[in-house]
Every structure is written in structure tokens, then in C-alpha cells.
Amino acid sequence: MNLLNIFKNRKSLMCPLLNNNLHFTSRDTLEPCCSANIGPALIDALSEKDSIKNFIKLKKYYIKMFKAGKIPSECTNCVHITNYIKQKDFRINKITLNHYTQCNCACIYCTQGNRTFEKIKEDENKPILYDVLKFINELYDNNLIDTKNLYIDFQGGNISCLKNHEEIINTFLKRGVGTIYIPTNNIIYMPVIEKLLASKKGELCTALDSGCSETYLKIKQVDMFDRSVNNLKKYIEKAGNDSIIIKYIIVYGYNDNMNEITKFMNLMISIGIKIIVIDIDYRDIIDKSFTIPKHYYDIVQYVKKTCIEHNMDFGMPPYTKSVLNKGFSIK
Numbered sequence: 001m002n003l004l005n006i007f008k009n010r011k012s013l014m015c016p017l018l019n020n021n022l023h024f025t026s027r028d029t030l031e032p033c034c035s036a037n038i039g040p041a042l043i044d045a046l047s048e049k050d051s052i053k054n055f056i057k058l059k060k061y062y063i064k065m066f067k068a069g070k071i072p073s074e075c076t077n078c079v080h081i082t083n084y085i086k087q088k089d090f091r092i093n094k095i096t097l098n099h100y101t102q103c104n105c106a107c108i109y110c111t112q113g114n115r116t117f118e119k120i121k122e123d124e125n126k127p128i129l130y131d132v133l134k135f136i137n138e139l140y141d142n143n144l145i146d147t148k149n150l151y152i153d154f155q156g157g158n159i160s161c162l163k164n165h166e167e168i169i170n171t172f173l174k175r176g177v178g179t180i181y182i183p184t185n186n187i188i189y190m191p192v193i194e195k196l197l198a199s200k201k202g203e204l205c206t207a208l209d210s211g212c213s214e215t216y217l218k219i220k221q222v223d224m225f226d227r228s229v230n231n232l233k234k235y236i237e238k239a240g241n242d243s244i245i246i247k248y249i250i251v252y253g254y255n256d257n258m259n260e261i262t263k264f265m266n267l268m269i270s271i272g273i274k275i276i277v278i279d280i281d282y283r284d285i286i287d288k289s290f291t292i293p294k295h296y297y298d299i300v301q302y303v304k305k306t307c308i309e310h311n312m313d314f315g316m317p318p319y320t321k322s323v324l325n326k327g328f329s330i331k
Contacts, residue, residue: 001196012084013066013074015039015075018059020146022092022139026156030055032062034096037078053136063090084170092139093146093178096153097168099132105185106221107207109159109251109281127234133168138174148177154181160188177201185220186228189235197239206275207247211263215255217319221273233271245315247277248303250296252284261299265306277315278303285323294306 017033022042025031030043042058043051063074067084103110139145152172159165159182169192172180181198184204196202208228210216215290216225235244248264250256255264268276278300284290300316307314316324 005057011069013071014063014068014079014084014087015066015078015081017080017311018066019063019087019090021094021096022220023096024135026099030135032059033080034098034153035078035080037075037080039078040072040074047060051135052142056142056144059090089146091144091146093149094151094153095136096155097101097132098157100162102188103157103185104161104222105158105224107185107209108219108221108254109249109283111282133164136168137175138170145176148178150177150196152177152178152180154183158187159184160190165190166192172300173199173201179203179312181205183207185224186231187222189231194235194238197243200243201281203243203245205245205247206232207249207279208250208264209247209249211260211267212253215260219251219254229267229271232273236272241272241274244273245275245277246273247279249281250299251281252293256293256295256299258295258302261302265303268312269310270304275315276303276307276312277317278299279317279320280323285320292324299326 015032018039021033023031023034023039025038029041032039032042038281040058040062042062043055065072066081073079140147150172154162155166156162162168169180173196179201181203182193183205184190184193186204193202193204199206206228208216208225209219210225213223213225216228217223232244232246246268248255248261254260255261265276280292280296304314306312
């Protein structure tokens with residue numbers, strides 16, 4: 001359905017993501033969101049002397065454009081466009097940090113194309129597209145951050161491969177933040193994450209995807225199962241288990257069996273994990289011919305039942321839940 005037709009008779013529109021979100025990308029742009037529609041570029045050269053002024057100018061321009069009932073071409077058919085509602089606070093309350101792609105494992109389902117140790121070495125000499133930290137500080141300096149409600153989402157490669165990750169995290173903690181979400185393979189123990197978890201302002205999410213080192217190696221393509229599990233134990237010992245999320249991505253033909261999921265759940269119970277999230281290999285979700293196998297539902301039900309029995313929280317991404325409810329991938 002064409003959203004341009006839906007909104008053609010409405011005079012004023014808005015995009016809540018444009019209003020309050022910001023996405024640092026691995027492309028040479030700064031964008032308002034991290035959705036299927038990338039949105040208009042708010043800055044395409046952050047090295048410019050007055051980049052923060054250009055950012056403010058462009059953001060105001062597109063907000064006025066929506067209010068006038070016009071939709072930027074980059075936003076055509078985006079589901080986030082809504083009718084205009086008067087809004088007082090246009091400060092940023094969500095930042096997605098997606099400007100780095102390096103990783104120290106090579107998950108078979110990775111959308112980044114299996115970034116490996118070798119790839120990290122190749123990327124080390126590439127020029128930095130952004131001075132991300134400088135721009136973040138400028139946002140704070142210009143009162144463009146909602147410090148109380150700010151949600152930070154690290155969604156690039158693995159954070160341990162981001163050279164100035166500690167400085168970035170400490171800047172958010174010092175200058176004001178609500179929650180910092182860090183997905184990581186957990187291969188390297190990071191004191192700054194321990195600090196973050198202890199401060200109750202952080203969430204750590206690890207996709208372990210297995211209950212033993214053999215399956216882990218097949219999926220992650222690195223032999224780091226024991227190290228990842230031991231790091232989880234250490235975080236729990238130092239900072240508690242309230243904000244540690246363990247994900248199990250079901251990968252067809254690898255870990256989609258009761259033997260593996262049973263080993264996984266037993267391990268999570270033994271080390272004190274309290275939050276479990278089940279997901280599905282994204283390659284299957286986008287495959288038009290893929291139909292959800294019956295045994296996937298058996299795995300999900302087993303995990304739900306086990307979580308209830310052991311007072312653990314069970315979760316599932318909304319998109320994945322929709323796929324399971326329909327029985328096939330969503331296009």
C-alpha cells in the first residue's frame with residue numbers, strides 16, 4: 001500500500017524518528033533513524049567546521065517539510081509516518097551507534113558478511129568517517145540531548161573492536177543517559193561494561209545460540225564458547241544478573257533440536273541468567289520460501305515452560321513473534 005496515497009489529503013504529517021532519533025552509520029552520512037527507510041541525510045560531511053549548525057538546520061527543514069504535508073523521497077512508504085501532533089521537545093532520546101563493522105567472530109547468520117579478525121586488521125587503516133565522540137559532545141553542548149530518557153543502542157560490529165568504546169560510554173554516563181544497550185559476543189571481558197551494569201544504566205545482550213562448544217564453533221566459527229560463558233559468570237559476580245540478556249537464535253540444521261536447547265537452558269539456569277530471548281535466523285525470516293518448521297514451536301514452548309519453572313523472563317522480538325504467529329516469513 002502506498003503511504004503517499006494514504007496521506008495525500010492530509011495537510012500536516014510528522015515522523016517521530018526524525019524528531020527524536022539519530023543514527024550514526026557506517027556510510028558517509030548521519031541519518032535520523034535505523035529503519036527500512038534510511039531517511040534523509042542530516043549530515044554528509046561531519047568533518048565540516050559547522051557540522052552541528054548544519055545538522056540543526058537540516059533537521060528543522062525536514063520537520064517543517066513533513067508539517068507542510070510533504071514527504072522526502074527517502075521516506076516514501078515508511079510505516080513510521082503519522083499525522084501531525086504538536087510536539088514541544090525535539091531533543092534526541094535515542095542514538096543508534098552503527099558506525100563500526102569490525103567483529104572478532106564470524107557468525108554464519110551475520111548481516112555484516114562475517115567480519116573476522118582478518119577483516120579487523122584490514123579495516124584498521126581505513127579513514128574514520130565520523131568523529132562520533134566530538135559530535136556527541138556537541139549535541140550535549142547545544143542542549144540537543146534528552147539526558148533523562150536517552151537510550152543508546154550499539155548496533156555495529158562487536159563493541160570490543162571499537163577502539164574508543166570506553167570513552168564513548170563514559171561520556172554518556174558523565175553527561176547524562178537513561179540506558180545503554182550493548183549487544184556483544186562477550187568474547188572479551190570489558191571493565192567498562194561491568195561498570196555500566198553495576199550503575200544500573202546498562203543492558204548486555206549476548207547471542208550464545210548453543211549449549212556446548214561444538215555447536216558454538218559451528219555457528220560462530222570461533223572456538224570461544226568457554227570464554228564467553230566464563231565472562232558471563234564474571235559479570236554476574238561483579239554486577240548482578242538483572243540486566244544481562246542471553247539470546248538463542250534458532251539456526252536451521254545447527255541448533256534447532258531439543259538436545260541443544262536443553263543443554264543451553266540447563267547452562268543458563270546453572271550460571272544464574274534471568275532473561276532469555278528466542279529469535280530466528282534472519283536469513284530465514286527474509287526467505288520467501290521458508291515455512292516455520294513445527295519443531296521450532298516445540299523449542300519455543302520448551303523455553304517458555306522452563307523460564308516459568310525457574311522464575312526467568314522470556315522474550316522474543318516483535319517481528320519474530322509475528323513470523324511465528326503466521327507460520328511463514330513476512331515481506
